[in-house]
Amino acid sequence: MAWAAAGAVLALVAGAVWWGVPDLRCGGMGNGVRHVGGECVGVTDGSFEFAPHLSAVQKDIVDENQWAAEKAAQEDRSLVRVALLAPLTASERTAIAPDQVRNALEGAYVALHRANRTRELGDQKPLVQLYLANEGTRQKQWEVPVARIEEMTEEDPPLVAVMGQALSTTRTEQAAQRLSENGIPIITGATTADGLDHGSIPGLIRTAPSNTDFATALDRYLQGRDDLETAIMVYDRVPEDLFVTSLRKAYRNRLSDHIAFPDQPFAGHSIAEGGVNVFYPVTQNICSAGPDMVLFAGRATDLRVFLDALSERVCRSEPISVLFAEIGEYPWDDEDLSTLREGNITLLNATGADPRWGQDGAPDAPAGFADFHSRFSDLVSGDPAEVENGYAITYHDAMSITVNAIRITKPWQEAPPTPQEVREHLLLLNEQHEVRGATGTLSFTENRSGNPVGKHVPVVPVPYTEEAADDDPHITGSP
Known part of the structure; x- marks a missing residue:
C-alpha cells in the first residue's frame, strides 16, 4: 500500500511539473519549441510534431536533415540551414488549411531532397537542412520563431535564409521587416499581396504571383x-x-x-x-x-x-x-x-497551378513541372489531388529558389555563405541563374521588385x- 501511495504521489508530482512547466508540453526543454499563448511555437529540425497530419512529412524532413549532416561530416562539405516560417498549426477556419500546410511541407521536402541528392537543382554544395518555424495558428506568436531564427544565423551550421511565409497579413509584413532589418533573406511562399516584395522590404523576393x-x-x-x-x-x-x-x-x-x-x-x-x-x-x-x-x-x-x-x-x-x-x-x-x-x-x-498539368494530353505545362511531378510521385504521392491546391508546387519552387540563391553566393569557396551574402545574390537569379521551377522558369530582377518573371x-x-x-x-x- 505504501508503495502504491508513493507511486500515486510521484504521478501527481510529475503531472504537476508537466503542467507547471509549459515547455514540457511542447516536447521538452531546449528543443527550440516553446508553449506560448496556448500553442507550441518556435523552430525545430522537424523532430517536434506540430500536428498528427504532419507526422509523415516531418519524419521525411528529419531523415533528410540527418542525411545531410552525416554526408557533410563524411566528405568535409559545408552545411547550411533554411527555415520555413509559416502558421504550421492551422485549422479548417484559418486562411491556410491543414492540408495546404501539409502539401507545403511536402513540396519543400521534395526540393530539399532534389537539392541534396541530385544535380537537378545545380551543384550539390553546400548541403542544406530544412528547419520548421511555427508562428502560431493566427501568427500571434511570430516574434518567438523570428527571435530564434536570428540566433541560428550565428550557430554552426548557420541558418542563412528564411522561406515559405504563407499569408498576406500585417503580421507577415512585420516578421519580414524584422528579418530584413537583420540582413536575413526571405523567399516567400504563398503570399500574393502587392507590396510584400523587395521594393518595400529589401531582401525579400516572392515565389507566388502577385495580386x-x-x-x-x-x-x-x-x-x-x-x-x-x-x-x-x-x-x-x-x-x-x-x-x-x-x-x-x-x-x-x-x-x-x-x-x-x-x-x-x-x-x-x-x-x-x-x-x-x-x-x-x-x-x-x-x-x-x-x-x-x-x-x-x-x-x-x-x-x-x-x-x-x-x-x-x-x-x-x-x-x-x-x-x-x-x-x-x-x-x-x-x-x-x-x-x-x-x-x-x-x-x-x-x-498559380493548373490541375491539368499532370494529366496526359493536357496543354503544355511549364518546362520544370514534369521533373517535379516525377519526384513528388516517388517521394510523397502519385495522387493528382495532392498537387491541385498549388501549395506543394509553390513551396517546391520556394525551396528551389532559396537553394539556388545560396549556391550561387560562394560557388568556389568551402565556407558557407552568410545571410547577408545570400541576400545580395537574390536579384542575380536571372539569365544564367534562372530557376527551373514547377510553375515556370523563374527569374528575379530589380525592375520587378523581386516578383517572379516567367511564372504561369x-x-x-x-x-x-x-x-x-x-x-x-x-x-x-x-x-
Missing part, C-alpha cells in the same frame, strides 16, 4: 468574351488582411473597365476572429444590378459561404461568373459542384469545361 499578376491574368482571359462585360465587386473589409485589400486594389486597377456597379463590402472571419458573413443583402444587390461577373476579393473560406448564398439568389435563372484568385485550385467536392451548377454559377479562378498564371474554370478552359495563360513579366 496584380492574378488580376492581369483575369483581364487577359476576359478579352474577347462578349458574355463577360460588366462586373460588381464583393470585398472583405478586414483591414489587417493585406491579401484582400491588395486584391481589391488590383481588381480596380486592372479590371476597372468592367466594374459598373457599387462595391459590396462584408466582414470576413478568416483572419480577424469573430467576423460575421451576412451575404443575403449582397446577393439582393447583385440581382438588382444584374452584372455578368462578381469580382470576389476575399479568402477562400469566405468564398464558399458566398457561393452558397449566391446559389440561392432570386435571379439564378441568369448565369453569373465569380472571379477569384488563389495559389491553386480550392478543393471542390461533388456537393460544391452541384451547388454551382444549380445556382448557374461559374467560378473563374486565377491561380492560368485561369481555371469551376465547374471545368473545355470551352471555358484557359489554354494560353498569362506568364508574369510578359506584356
Whole structure:
C-alpha cells in the first residue's frame, strides 16, 4: 500500500511539473519549441510534431536533415540551414488549411531532397537542412520563431535564409521587416499581396504571383468574351488582411473597365476572429444590378459561404461568373459542384497551378513541372489531388529558389555563405541563374521588385469545361 501511495504521489508530482512547466508540453526543454499563448511555437529540425497530419512529412524532413549532416561530416562539405516560417498549426477556419500546410511541407521536402541528392537543382554544395518555424495558428506568436531564427544565423551550421511565409497579413509584413532589418533573406511562399516584395522590404523576393499578376491574368482571359462585360465587386473589409485589400486594389486597377456597379463590402472571419458573413443583402444587390461577373476579393473560406448564398439568389435563372484568385485550385467536392451548377454559377479562378498539368494530353505545362511531378510521385504521392491546391508546387519552387540563391553566393569557396551574402545574390537569379521551377522558369530582377518573371498564371474554370478552359495563360513579366 505504501508503495502504491508513493507511486500515486510521484504521478501527481510529475503531472504537476508537466503542467507547471509549459515547455514540457511542447516536447521538452531546449528543443527550440516553446508553449506560448496556448500553442507550441518556435523552430525545430522537424523532430517536434506540430500536428498528427504532419507526422509523415516531418519524419521525411528529419531523415533528410540527418542525411545531410552525416554526408557533410563524411566528405568535409559545408552545411547550411533554411527555415520555413509559416502558421504550421492551422485549422479548417484559418486562411491556410491543414492540408495546404501539409502539401507545403511536402513540396519543400521534395526540393530539399532534389537539392541534396541530385544535380537537378545545380551543384550539390553546400548541403542544406530544412528547419520548421511555427508562428502560431493566427501568427500571434511570430516574434518567438523570428527571435530564434536570428540566433541560428550565428550557430554552426548557420541558418542563412528564411522561406515559405504563407499569408498576406500585417503580421507577415512585420516578421519580414524584422528579418530584413537583420540582413536575413526571405523567399516567400504563398503570399500574393502587392507590396510584400523587395521594393518595400529589401531582401525579400516572392515565389507566388502577385495580386496584380492574378488580376492581369483575369483581364487577359476576359478579352474577347462578349458574355463577360460588366462586373460588381464583393470585398472583405478586414483591414489587417493585406491579401484582400491588395486584391481589391488590383481588381480596380486592372479590371476597372468592367466594374459598373457599387462595391459590396462584408466582414470576413478568416483572419480577424469573430467576423460575421451576412451575404443575403449582397446577393439582393447583385440581382438588382444584374452584372455578368462578381469580382470576389476575399479568402477562400469566405468564398464558399458566398457561393452558397449566391446559389440561392432570386435571379439564378441568369448565369453569373465569380472571379477569384488563389495559389491553386480550392478543393471542390461533388456537393460544391452541384451547388454551382444549380445556382448557374461559374467560378473563374486565377491561380498559380493548373490541375491539368499532370494529366496526359493536357496543354503544355511549364518546362520544370514534369521533373517535379516525377519526384513528388516517388517521394510523397502519385495522387493528382495532392498537387491541385498549388501549395506543394509553390513551396517546391520556394525551396528551389532559396537553394539556388545560396549556391550561387560562394560557388568556389568551402565556407558557407552568410545571410547577408545570400541576400545580395537574390536579384542575380536571372539569365544564367534562372530557376527551373514547377510553375515556370523563374527569374528575379530589380525592375520587378523581386516578383517572379516567367511564372504561369492560368485561369481555371469551376465547374471545368473545355470551352471555358484557359489554354494560353498569362506568364508574369510578359506584356
